[in-house]
Amino acid sequence: MSTHWTLHKFHGGIHPLENKQQSTTMPIQQAALPGLLVVPLLQHIGQPAEPCVSEGEHVYKGQLIASPAGLGAAIHAPSSGVVERIGAAPYPHASGQPYNAIEIRTDGKDQWHPDIRPANPDELDDEQLLQRIRAAGISGMGGAGFPTATKLRSGQQASIDTLIINGTECEPYITADDMLMRERAADILSGAAILQRLLDARQVVIAIEDNKPQAIAAMQAALGTRPWHVVSIPTLYPSGGERQLIKVLTGKEVPSGGLPAHIGIVCQNVGTAAAVHDAVYLGRPLISRITTLTGAALKQPMNVECLVGTPVIELLQQAGLDQTRMNRVIVGGPMMGFSLADLNAPVIKTGNCLIASTEQEMPAPEPALPCIRCGECELACPAGLLPQQLLFYAQGDDHEQLQANNLFDCIECGACSYVCSSKIPLVQYYRSAKADIREQQQKQIKAEHARQRFEFRQERLRLEEERKAAERQARAERMAKAKAAKEKADAAKPAPVAGSDPSADQLKKLKIEASMARVALTKAEKQLAQHDTPELHAQVAQLKATAEAAQQALAAAEPDATAAAPAAEKPAKAARPALSEAAKKAKIELAMARAALKKAERAEASEDELAPLREAMLKAEQTLADAETGTPE
């Protein structure tokens, strides 16, 4: 059913040459199975996926090879084979930098994973449906690559009135969605039905630009009895931009910085709808996509269905690439795409188009002239910005003014650069300025965070100091009290009864304590011999004090207990002071030797001068060790 639909207009827009006819002469072709698939771990907006296979492992087609971490999407093996390598590989990005990828050497069998089974959505509840979509690793196929399951989840939380299926494909050259709609209209619509069910949307609108009459007819025909609207909208770049399309179809505007869901709308690309169909009905993850191969350097421009991870060069060769005429290869459309630095980079989930252009087709940019404020860019801007004003502020790095002039509402569609008669690369100015501002904001956030942590730390240290001071005072008071009490007790104490149980127990306890303290002391001293740090010194001193205290306590308790205790214990205790004497002496020597060495080192003495000092220290250490081990235990 297609009724009349009132259309609205967005500000600006341009009519670049469409160049779509070249690649629509033949049906969608199947791309050859490449020998090596390069599957990058980042094919969507968000965090890179984490590999869950290891090198050398055999994988089936459709097997999960990397699972999402944070905002992201799962990644699956596009064909069966062996994981050859996981590491940096060419990646389709404007920077030309490589990115981590899983490389799979295909075995030619193209064997599906046995777990992949069809399902009937009517038998699944919403949660299971969403789970199936998430597990299939679907992210937006239109270009940005936002994880679909996340988008649907946030759509479920809002109340959605309208689901827009975006088949506008407004960028020149690209015909992937056009061909998909012509050939797989039924799949798109059944995918859209699932989306509608998940979002509980009141109405579904399928928007197609009027330069695709065959696609419109195919979608109309496939619609059947569904009460949806297939709307033909006037061809005007960038009507396929989410915000612009919403304006055209509903007259509403997505608030700045907000999401379409905030005004009850969700947009999904036709390719995404088809992928949802595959995921739900067939259980197949997103491992292939339709990509347009076009440009004047290709003999036979076409659309292919290719596996994610297929190197660009292999696809272009399939379309008859003339390397001698090729001047630039663009991933995406000519308005928003980027030029590729390495043809071995693979096609990823968002790669809807590859343009191999000739010099004549897309000449190198002319040198920019000064802006003459002709105002063409303002007339073309679909976001209602003042591009020339933004240019002046960007040149002057005036971040405040850039933000006051809504730089962040720029969608980087390129309409301003397209119309600029002074050939100024306006979009690049905006991209650079946006990145600078974001970086500044990040820095600011980090600085604020660091300041808070610093202040918390200062506060903590202060409190700690206060607590310590309070404890010291409390301890001193306690000691004074204990001393007074002891004196009192000593004066009043009667001699303990020999052989009494409590006294014997106490003696035992004291003995254990004394020996434990001794062991700890020895250990610490050995440690001290190896590492010389003030901490250890302090520790040793403290342990020694503990050991001596224990010893004294024991000695004090013993005379009382001699009657009951056997006399055999005595020699061990007698030996202890002897050990302490010898060790003490050795240790003093060692400390002195060490101090001398350190002093010399600090004075940057020569190696000759240091050597004897080192020797002296080692000797002292040896003496100490001897003194400790030589004593009978």
Add this chain to the structure above:
Amino acid sequence: MSLILIAVITLTVLSLIFGAILGFAAVRFRVEGNPIVDQINTLLPQTQCGQCGYPGCRPYAEAIANGDKINKCPPGGEATIQALADLLDVEPEPLDAVEGEKPVQVAYIREEECIGCTKCIQACPVDAILGAARQMHTVIVSECTGCDLCVEPCPVDCIEMRPVEGDLRSWKWEQPSPIPDLLIIATDREDQA
């Protein structure tokens, strides 16, 4: 004579009136604290590194408010100097540091060499080092400000500063440069050389 008298009286009355207005304004629109210090402090990078010679960013902010130079902050670099110059309406000066502006760094502890002495933990102004006595320590990279205050106290020199490396997600477009021969005049070229 009466003319002079009138003039004197008029001026006296006027000065009394204006004095009263000023006095009223001083009380009515009194500003608590010294907000300029806060403003300066927010512009500083908060690494708390002490390279300015003050123990932390806030003390330096206070010093700037009291007339110290604005070019003593190496982690902030030219951007901070420019921002301070804009705020205080003074001329920006070149950075006063021997090594000049350094790239963003984070501390890295070579963990097999760490003896667990906790000295770096005590030195870290933002509690970005995790560890305990005789346990291996490690740096929480996301909290590290790159102040390098932990490097010096380490008795076994197992801490080093490593530049922060971003991947292509942090890559950004450069601002288009005007073609040098076309738009840069001779004096600019000299400055650039």
Add this chain to the structure above:
Amino acid sequence: MFLSQVTSPHTVRHDHTRNIMRRVILAAIPGLLVSCWFFGLGPLFNVLLCSLFAAGFESLVLKLRQRPIGFYLKDYSVLVTGVLLGLALPPWSPWWLLLVATGFAVVFGKQLFGGLGQNPFNPAMLGYVVVLVSFPVDMTSWPAAHAVTFSGGLSHMFAGTPWLDGWSQATVLDSLKNNQGLTLDELWDGYTGFGWLSSRDSELVNLAFLLGGLWLLHKKVYTWHAPAGMLGALFVMSLIFWGGNGSESNGSPLFHLFSGATMLGAFFIITDPVSSATSTRGRLLFGIGVGILVYIIRSWGGYPDAIAFSVLLMNLCAPTLDYFTRPRTYGHDKAKRGFNTEGQ
């Protein structure tokens, strides 16, 4: 070999600043031809000399500023300034007058501000005003139509020979301004060159410039806003203050539209994008401002024609107009006006 850092878009419209400038010059040709029909080769000589001087001054300053001369001359913007000045100044003007006017226009009006795109004032009008206030006699002695011979014009231009009797004539705007108690009909009876609406030369030259301007509009060199604003405002003002055909009359609306430099101003001067307002609404307001000022100065000011002064005055207002005519950005409730950054 790929250009890895070429930013999108990869395809651009095949239009260039120099094409825009060239179109403006082409569009001025009908006006120039009609002018030459009335004043011999005087206007052509004006235009040629001014263009020559302008290019010379531009090259000189570019050389002093150590900029590539060829690159900037090729944008034709200085030729536009020269051509417009040549058309605006009286035909067969003395060569030194042209020299001073173009010198001020190019050096002070354009290059000292930083060259193309940087000048706050319309360079041609700045040069025009400088000579208008400096050499009022030369600037007000317009030759009469079909009166000046080629040799007479040349000697006036280069040798400084004064006009012979009957060679120069007050313009129709002058006549109206200096009207002493005559009704309009009486005034026109006494004015030899009167045509249908204004003087015959003036109305035809204006018509030619109107044609050129319409062609530029058709070619989308600029939008209709500024010219429509100016002509509309002038029309409305002259309708309101017409005052009939009596001796107190200020002239009919059509008289104003087709007198003096109205059409040249509306389609060639105020459409200069650099010194005008930026947005379309801003340009409409800019045009309206010029139209009102032109009428005020013509009717009640000290000068018979007022395009140059009005344009310069409105140039001063352009930043303010920009400030108040910022467009509403998509997704915002209303346009952000003012220079605060609040609400970000």
